[in-house]
Amino acid sequence: MSNIFRIGVLIAGFVFLYAPIAILAAMSFNASRLVSVWGGFSTKWYAALLENEPLIESTKISLAAAVLSAVIATFLGLLAAVALARFGAFRSRMLFFGAVHAPLVLPEVVLGLALLSCFVALGIGRGFATLVIGHVTLTMCFTTVALLSALRSCDLALEEAAMDLGATPLQAFALVALPQIAPAMASAFLLAFTLSLDDLVIASFATGPGATTLPMRIFSQVRLGVSPQINAISTLLLGLVALALGGSALVMQAGKRRGL
Amino acid sequence: MKSRRLSLGQRLTLAIPYLWIAAFFLAPMLLIAKISLSNSVLARPPYEPRFLPSDTLGDIWAKIQTLTFANYRALVGDSLYFDAYVSSLFIAGVSTLATLLVAYPFALAMARSPRKWRPFLIGMAAAPFWTSFLIRVYAWIALLRDEGLINNALMALGLIRAPLEMFATTGAVVVGIVYSYLPFMLLPIYAALEGQDASLREAAEDLGASPWQVFLRITLPLSRDGVIAGALLVFIPAVGEFVIPELLGGSDTLMIGRTLWNDFFANHDWPAASAAAIALVSILLAPLLLWERARLREEERRG
Numbered sequence: 001m002s003n004i005f006r007i008g009v010l011i012a013g014f015v016f017l018y019a020p021i022a023i024l025a026a027m028s029f030n031a032s033r034l035v036s037v038w039g040g041f042s043t044k045w046y047a048a049l050l051e052n053e054p055l056i057e058s059t060k061i062s063l064a065a066a067v068l069s070a071v072i073a074t075f076l077g078l079l080a081a082v083a084l085a086r087f088g089a090f091r092s093r094m095l096f097f098g099a100v101h102a103p104l105v106l107p108e109v110v111l112g113l114a115l116l117s118c119f120v121a122l123g124i125g126r127g128f129a130t131l132v133i134g135h136v137t138l139t140m141c142f143t144t145v146a147l148l149s150a151l152r153s154c155d156l157a158l159e160e161a162a163m164d165l166g167a168t169p170l171q172a173f174a175l176v177a178l179p180q181i182a183p184a185m186a187s188a189f190l191l192a193f194t195l196s197l198d199d200l201v202i203a204s205f206a207t208g209p210g211a212t213t214l215p216m217r218i219f220s221q222v223r224l225g226v227s228p229q230i231n232a233i234s235t236l237l238l239g240l241v242a243l244a245l246g247g248s249a250l251v252m253q254a255g256k257r258r259g260l
Numbered sequence: 261m262k263s264r265r266l267s268l269g270q271r272l273t274l275a276i277p278y279l280w281i282a283a284f285f286l287a288p289m290l291l292i293a294k295i296s297l298s299n300s301v302l303a304r305p306p307y308e309p310r311f312l313p314s315d316t317l318g319d320i321w322a323k324i325q326t327l328t329f330a331n332y333r334a335l336v337g338d339s340l341y342f343d344a345y346v347s348s349l350f351i352a353g354v355s356t357l358a359t360l361l362v363a364y365p366f367a368l369a370m371a372r373s374p375r376k377w378r379p380f381l382i383g384m385a386a387a388p389f390w391t392s393f394l395i396r397v398y399a400w401i402a403l404l405r406d407e408g409l410i411n412n413a414l415m416a417l418g419l420i421r422a423p424l425e426m427f428a429t430t431g432a433v434v435v436g437i438v439y440s441y442l443p444f445m446l447l448p449i450y451a452a453l454e455g456q457d458a459s460l461r462e463a464a465e466d467l468g469a470s471p472w473q474v475f476l477r478i479t480l481p482l483s484r485d486g487v488i489a490g491a492l493l494v495f496i497p498a499v500g501e502f503v504i505p506e507l508l509g510g511s512d513t514l515m516i517g518r519t520l521w522n523d524f525f526a527n528h529d530w531p532a533a534s535a536a537a538i539a540l541v542s543i544l545l546a547p548l549l550l551w552e553r554a555r556l557r558e559e560e561r562r563g
Contacts, residue, residue: 005369006369006372006373007369009365009366009368009369010366010369010370010373010381012366013362013365013366013369013385014384014385016362016439016442017384017385017388017439017442018388020396020399020400020402020403020439021388021391021395021396021399023399023402023403023409024395024398024399024402027402034407076276076277076280077277079273079274079276079277082273083270083273083274087266087270087273087274090265090266090270090274096274096278096281099282099285100277100281102285103285105496105497105544105548106500106541106544107497107499107500107501107502107517107540107541107544108500108502109500109502109517109520109521109537110292110500110520110537110540110541111285111288113292113520113524113533113534113537114285114288114289114291114292114537115284115288116524117288117291117292117295117530117534118284118287118288118291121291133284134284136280136284137280137281137284137285140277140280140281144277169267169269170269194390197392198392198393200394200503201502201503215392215394218394218395219394219503222394222398222401222507223506223507230398234392234395234398234399237391237392237395238391238392238395241390241391241392242387242391244390245387245390249383
């Protein structure tokens with residue numbers, strides 16, 4: 001590949017990836033309501049957001065659900081990854097492995113439908129709790145995969161040495177393996193957090209009238225057309241995710257510097 | 261491999277994620293499988309028959325006999341569902357091919373960039389995957405609408421007189437899928453290309469192969485596993501996609517995820533929707549098994 005051609009392809013690729021996002025962010029500062037007309041720089045759409053009670057309420061619900069479900073999903077993913085990486089060939093390993101990975105490839109509409117049918121059959125009222133359950137079920141397969149690959153690249157000999165020196169398996173894991181996979185835990189948490197914050201389909205099935213998430217509210221407004229307020233909230237969300245990404249990159253680098 | 265017994269601590273560790281998966285994934289999936297066999301009447305859930313712990317074997321057998329495949333027969337007979345499946349597979353197939361055509365040169369350009377630049381480039385290419393999917397799809401509305409930026413720019417340049425009809429078409433859905441799923445295709449292809457041994461290409465050049473021949477006979481075949489993985493990562497979710505056709509597609513863009521959603525939320529026909537969901541998963545199993553086989557082959561190769 002000649003250099004000029006290579007650089008041209010890279011530029012074209014990155015323009016394709018970033019131009020729509022950049023235009024969206026620029027539009028959020030457009031004083032004009034019309035996409036096609038630049039009415040001058042303005043932050044009035046951001047100011048309007050602050051007065052939009054339902055939107056703020058949904059943002060709070062989304063953030064709370066994302067934090068809570070990411071904590072639970074990281075914990076469950078850690079246990080599942082430990083079982084798959086450390087327990088050898090236990091009975092029902094294949095079923096466990098398949099069940100852990102299946103939601104990765106299942107259409108979200110199907111998972112949402114199944115969860116809703118289940119809640120209704122069991123008579124569980126839908127709301128914040130079922131929203132978190134849905135998001136944990138969706139994201140724990142991602143955290144499991146991330147943590148499984150981290151655990152597999154850990155040096156087992158270190159844990160064995162700790163056990164030879166008298167540590168219990170639990171001590172050896174907590175004191176030797178866990179610090180090694182701490183950066184992976186952080187990125188698994190962030191992955192689950194952003195997936196939950198982003199999710200529309202599972203939330204629509206799993207939540208009740210009291211707990212409308214931010215994507216659900218955005219979605220219902222987007223159907224009515226492009227609105228500058230949605231551009232503003234989208235830009236804020238993009239900024240939030242960029243911060244989370246930068247944070248995880250820093251965590252990873254700090255981990256590397258410590259030689260982990 | 262011989263299976264072994266686990267210690268108490270290990271069993272406790274396993275039990276917690278297992279219980280979660282059993283309660284909130286396996287049981288719900290079994291439940292919709294059962295609902296899909298219930299009579300499709302405009303009834304409210306729970307759907308008959310209900311299996312209770314107090315049932316005797318005779319009761320259970322009697323209830324099993326009331327199960328019906330009518331919903332599945334209706335799926336085949338109902339042209340709406342059948343068309344939605346065919347159209348979903350078609351749109352997903354075209355989108356996968358288009359994504360491959362965009363992703364391959366992009367991945368190749370990254371893999372052939374100076375080594376110190378590659379982590380940065382791949383990070384930049386993967387970052388949009390972390391930003392809101394809904395918002396990335398939404399951003400395309402502003403670009404594709406009749407009074408959107410692309411049409412305005414083309415008209416200002418005098419290239420077209422009337423706006424091109426891009427928004428609310430199947431083509432817009434394809435563009436949306438290519439854009440949203442690009443990282444899924446890019447990363448596995450990049451991984452396959454980056455790991456290639458440069459001396460193989462040099463050997464081919466020394467033996468007189470043209471750059472095009474080197475690409476067709478060395479680079480492309482060696483990246484096959486990455487292409488297969490990427491194609492499946494795009495194709496499988498694209499078949500069941502709901503958000504993209506809902507936002508960018510027209511009312512005539514038929515996709516199964518959308519049909520399912522409407523049947524569930526608007527028509528409240530849970531048995532029919534459940535049957536359609538089970539059928540969808542079954543259709544997706546075929547490429548999944550192919551994927552698993554490709555993955556195993558790769559693991560074997562890596563040793």
